[in-house]
Amino acid sequence: MGGVQHFEIHCGxxxxxxxxxxxxxxxxxxxxxxxxxxxIDGDGxxxxxxxxxxxxxxxxxxxxxxxxxxxxxxxxxVDSIDxxxxxxxxxxxxxxxPISEIPDLGRASYCYDTEGNxxxxxxxx
Numbered sequence: 738m739g740g741v742q743h744f745e746i747h748c749g750x751x752x753x754x755x756x757x758x759x760x761x762x763x764x765x766x767x768x769x770x771x772x773x774x775x776x777i778d779g780d781g782x783x784x785x786x787x788x789x790x791x792x793x794x795x796x797x798x799x800x801x802x803x804x805x806x807x808x809x810x811x812x813x814x815v816d817s818i819d820x821x822x823x824x825x826x827x828x829x830x831x832x833x834x835p836i837s838e839i840p841d842l843g844r845a846s847y848c849y850d851t852e853g854n855x856x857x858x859x860x861x862x
């Protein structure tokens with residue numbers, strides 16, 4: 738009890754965010770229900786693991802000033818932190834924290850996506 742069950746990434750432009758996360762993390766998306774809500778299909782998501790979705794931001798303005806989020810930050814597992822970090826930057830994201838070593842765990846970085854949301858990526862040892 739108490740583990741991550743589901744996460745939502747709120748977007749100013751859902752199509753742009755789907756393109757970004759498709760390139761960076763290899764996700765695909767499926768519309769769910771009548772509203773604009775897209776379930777994420779990706780390695781490590783679903784099938785008894787946490788599920789995730791993209792949805793329009795309640796207010797269309799993105800967090801363009803890159804202030805600290807007033808929410809939970811998700812950290813996603815990647816096979817290569819060097820590749821994923823470079824893909825994030827080349828796909829329109831920006832760096833929040835560069836790649837760094839986490840002793841006895843792996844290498845991680847934090848970036849802003851195209852919607853102004855901060856997220857983390859980690860390559861475990």
